[in-house]
Amino acid sequence: MTKEAHAIEPNAGGHGHAAHGGASHGSLQSYLIGFGLSVVLTAVPFWLVMTGAIADKQVTALIVLVLAAVQIVVHMVYFLHMNTRSENGWTMMAMIFTVIMVVIGLTGSLWVMHHLNVNMMPLHDMSQMP
Amino acid sequence: MSVAIITTQDSEPVFHVIDEHDHPEGASTMLGFWIYLMSDCLIFAMLFATYGVLGGNYAAGPAPKDLFDLKLVALNTTMLLLSSITYGFAMLTMEKSRIGATQAWLAITGLFGLAFLGIELTEFAHMIHEGATPQRSAFLSSFFTLVGTHGLHVTFGLLWLVTLMVQTARFGLTEANRRRLMCLSMFWHFLDVVWIGVFTFVYLLGMLR
Numbered sequence: 131m132t133k134e135a136h137a138i139e140p141n142a143g144g145h146g147h148a149a150h151g152g153a154s155h156g157s158l159q160s161y162l163i164g165f166g167l168s169v170v171l172t173a174v175p176f177w178l179v180m181t182g183a184i185a186d187k188q189v190t191a192l193i194v195l196v197l198a199a200v201q202i203v204v205h206m207v208y209f210l211h212m213n214t215r216s217e218n219g220w221t222m223m224a225m226i227f228t229v230i231m232v233v234i235g236l237t238g239s240l241w242v243m244h245h246l247n248v249n250m251m252p253l254h255d256m257s258q259m260p
Numbered sequence: 261m262s263v264a265i266i267t268t269q270d271s272e273p274v275f276h277v278i279d280e281h282d283h284p285e286g287a288s289t290m291l292g293f294w295i296y297l298m299s300d301c302l303i304f305a306m307l308f309a310t311y312g313v314l315g316g317n318y319a320a321g322p323a324p325k326d327l328f329d330l331k332l333v334a335l336n337t338t339m340l341l342l343s344s345i346t347y348g349f350a351m352l353t354m355e356k357s358r359i360g361a362t363q364a365w366l367a368i369t370g371l372f373g374l375a376f377l378g379i380e381l382t383e384f385a386h387m388i389h390e391g392a393t394p395q396r397s398a399f400l401s402s403f404f405t406l407v408g409t410h411g412l413h414v415t416f417g418l419l420w421l422v423t424l425m426v427q428t429a430r431f432g433l434t435e436a437n438r439r440r441l442m443c444l445s446m447f448w449h450f451l452d453v454v455w456i457g458v459f460t461f462v463y464l465l466g467m468l469r
Binding site for chain 1: 290291294295298301302305306308309310312313330331333334337338341344345348349351352355446449450452453456457459460461464465467468
C-alpha cells in the first residue's frame, strides 16, 4: 500500500484492506426507498394505536411489534448498508452475535422475571405455608 | 520484511511474505466502530429488558396512559427519521466531494436532532412537573433511564456532528474526515434504529397496556 495508490484511487487498495474497502455506500435511490418504507412502517403502527382501529389490543400489539422488526431490518439494509460482504462478512458476524446476545438477554429477563412475578405475588395464602 | 523461500522440486522458488502486510491508516476503523455499536446495542438491550421487567410497576403512580402524548412522540419520531435521511444526503454529497452541500445537509441534520432533543426535554419537563419523576415508581425509573440514555446518545451525536462540521470547514473532506463522517453516519442511523425500539416498546405498547 503506497501513497501513490491512495492518490489514484482513494477508495480502493491492495490486500482488500483499504480504508473504505469494507464499507458499502448507499445511493440516492436506496436512501429514498428506505425513507419511504420507514415512513409507512412508522405511520401505520402510530395510526393503529392512536385510532384503535383494531379492537383487540393483543392483535394490535403483535402487528406493532412485527412492523417495528421489519422497520429495523429496513434501516439496517437501506441506511446502515448491512450486507454479508462488507468487511469480509465480519460486520454481519458481529451483528449475528449481538442479536443472539440480545435475544437471550431480553427473552431470558422477561421470561424469568415474569415467572418470578407470578409465583411471588402474595396471592397464595401464606398462613397455609409450613 | 522477512521472506520464506519454499523450494519445490524442479520449479522456480516460490516466495511467501510471512509477516503481516501493512494496513493503511484507518483500515479497521469501520469494523471497530461497528463492534462498538454492537456493544452499545447490548447496553440498550439490557435497558429494554429492565424496562420490560419494571414497566408495569406503577407503585400506584401514573401509568403510560396518563403521561404519554402520542402526537408528540409521532412528531419526535418524524424529526429523527428526517435527520436520518438528511444525514444520508450528506453522505451522498460527501462521496461527490461537494463540501458546501455536505456541510449544509449536516447542519440540517443537526437542526432535526436539536428539534428531537427539544421535544424530548419538553416532554420530560412536563412529566416531572406533574410529579412523574424517576423516583416516583420503578416504571418511571426504568423509563427515564432507557429514554434518557437514548437522548444522551443523541446529545453526544450532536456534539460530534458540530465537531466534524468544524473539522470539515477547517481541513476539508480529507480521508480522515470522510472516515469520521462515516462513523458518525453509522452512529446516527443506529440511534434511529434504537428509537424504533423505544417508540414501539415504550410508547405504543405502553398505551396498549
